[in-house]
Amino acid sequence: MKKKILIIISAAIFLVSGALSVYLYNKKPDGRTVEIISDGKVLYELDIENESDREITVEFDGRKNIIKIENSDVYVSDAECYDHTCMKMGRLSQSGVPIVCLPNKLIIRYKEGGGELDART
Amino acid sequence: MPERKPDIKRLTELSLLTAVSLIMFVIEMQLPPIVPVPGVKLGLANIITVYAVYNYKPQEAALVFTVRVLIGSLFSGNVTALIFSFSGGVLCLLGMILISRISDVSMIVPASVIGAALHNIGQIIAAVFVMNTTAVISYLPYLLFAGSIAGAFTGTCALLVIKRIRPPKD
Numbered sequence: 001m002k003k004k005i006l007i008i009i010s011a012a013i014f015l016v017s018g019a020l021s022v023y024l025y026n027k028k029p030d031g032r033t034v035e036i037i038s039d040g041k042v043l044y045e046l047d048i049e050n051e052s053d054r055e056i057t058v059e060f061d062g063r064k065n066i067i068k069i070e071n072s073d074v075y076v077s078d079a080e081c082y083d084h085t086c087m088k089m090g091r092l093s094q095s096g097v098p099i100v101c102l103p104n105k106l107i108i109r110y111k112e113g114g115g116e117l118d119a120r121t
Numbered sequence: 122m123p124e125r126k127p128d129i130k131r132l133t134e135l136s137l138l139t140a141v142s143l144i145m146f147v148i149e150m151q152l153p154p155i156v157p158v159p160g161v162k163l164g165l166a167n168i169i170t171v172y173a174v175y176n177y178k179p180q181e182a183a184l185v186f187t188v189r190v191l192i193g194s195l196f197s198g199n200v201t202a203l204i205f206s207f208s209g210g211v212l213c214l215l216g217m218i219l220i221s222r223i224s225d226v227s228m229i230v231p232a233s234v235i236g237a238a239l240h241n242i243g244q245i246i247a248a249v250f251v252m253n254t255t256a257v258i259s260y261l262p263y264l265l266f267a268g269s270i271a272g273a274f275t276g277t278c279a280l281l282v283i284k285r286i287r288p289p290k291d
Contacts, residue, residue, distance in 0.1 A: 001226055010234035010269065024262055040253025074222060082199060088157035092268075102159050103201050104249070107256050121203035 025097065033111040034066065034074055034092065038104075045111065048072050060104045067108065074108055076101065130222035135173075135181055139188050154191075160205065160244050161236055161267045164237070164275055166193070170276070171233050171279035173216065175226055179198045179218045200209055205252060209243035233276025237268040 017025050034096040036044040038058050049072050065086065066078040076086040079101055086101035098109035128182040145226060146166040155164065166189060174183035194203040217236040224232065240266040 004232040006220065006224060006228050006235070010231035010272075011239075013234060013238045013265060014269040014273075017262050017269060020262035021266045022163055024259070037256060038252055083159075085157055085159045086153070088154070089156070091270065097158070097263070098256060098261070100159050100252075102205075102251070105252050107254060108125065109256060109259075 031111055032072075035107075035109055035111045037107040037109070040105075046074075048074065058104075058106055060106065063104050065101055065104055065106050075099070076106075076108070079104065131273055132179070135177070138169050138173055139185050139192075142166040142185065142189045142264040143192055143196070146189065147196055150197055156267065158239070158262055158263055158267070160248075160260070163271050164240075167213075167233075167237075167240075167275045168215070168246065168278040168282065171229065172234070172282050174214070174217045174221050175229060175279070175283060180251065182218065183214055186214055201251070205247050208247035209240035212243035213240035215239075226280070229280045229283070230273055230276035233279065234269045237272025237275070238265055240272075241265050241268040243291045274281055 016061040020075055023031060027101050032048050034044075034046045034048045035042050036046070036056065036058065038060055043058060044056060046069065048069070048108040051069050051072065053068075054079070056069070058065045060068060060111055063080040064078075065080070073091045075091045075100060076089070078092070079086050081101060083103075086099050086106065089099045092099055092108070098107050100107050143166070145168065149163060149165045169189070170182065170186050175187045177185075188205065190206045193198065194206065213236040216233055216239040220232040220235060222226070241261065244264065245258060245261050248260075249255055
């Protein structure tokens with residue numbers, strides 16, 4: 001009986017998270033507003049469609065991340081950290097998955113509709 | 122000192138396990154990431170953690186895990202990762218020790234999957250505090266999905282190891 005429960009729980013974790021991942025990955029973002037969050041604070045809110053191509057430098061603890069806006073798309077072009085995961089994550093529009101730089105506490109994501117105001121305070 | 126002998130044997134075994142898991146950790150460090158999502162990796166070193174949970178006392182498994190994580194972070198020079206490894210690992214270890222108590226070795230793969238999921242949940246909890254925002258929670262489904270595959274893999278590996286090695290049961 002315990003065995004059955006364990007198998008069911010593990011299978012459920014796999015199936016539910018798998019289905020949810022596929023759903024979230026293919027979901028169209030709510031809007032075209034992109035947030036750049038550093039250490040819990042929203043630094044920029046960009047209306048990505050009407051944004052001209054430019055570079056934004058975000059600094060945390062002396063380490064810089066260079067964020068590039070290009071053809072209504074956002075990506076991290078350079079990062080002063082040890083793994084450069086955020087650079088490898090590519091462009092934000094490829095999927096709705098937020099770009100995260102853990103060491104520099106940076107998140108770039110599509111803004112979700114409502115309920116996110118408390119993140120700013 | 123006849124009664125000291127098994128202690129030293131045990132200590133040597135635990136040291137050996139720690140060394141093996143560290144080697145796996147270092148090898149995995151050299152591999153390119155499978156998917157560029159922070160926190161997603163195979164966790165080869167956890168094969169040893171799973172093996173230790175099923176063949177040694179809980180405190181011994183915890184010891185192997187703690188030493189591996191501490192020395193591993195020295196090897197990688199990655200202090201941020203230490204926070205995530207610990208928060209995830211502790212939760213995973215507690216869950217797996219509990220499961221190993223209520224079931225036997227045949228349930229090692231599901232146990233490992235549940236352990237991996239607990240590991241991911243611990244990672245995300247740590248990330249919420251480190252990043253100072255709840256935005257990272259949106260990563261949880263991806264981590265859980267990748268984690269359950271990685272957990273099934275490490276669990277299977279640990280099962281193969283246990284089948285081949287007859288450990289001294291205390």
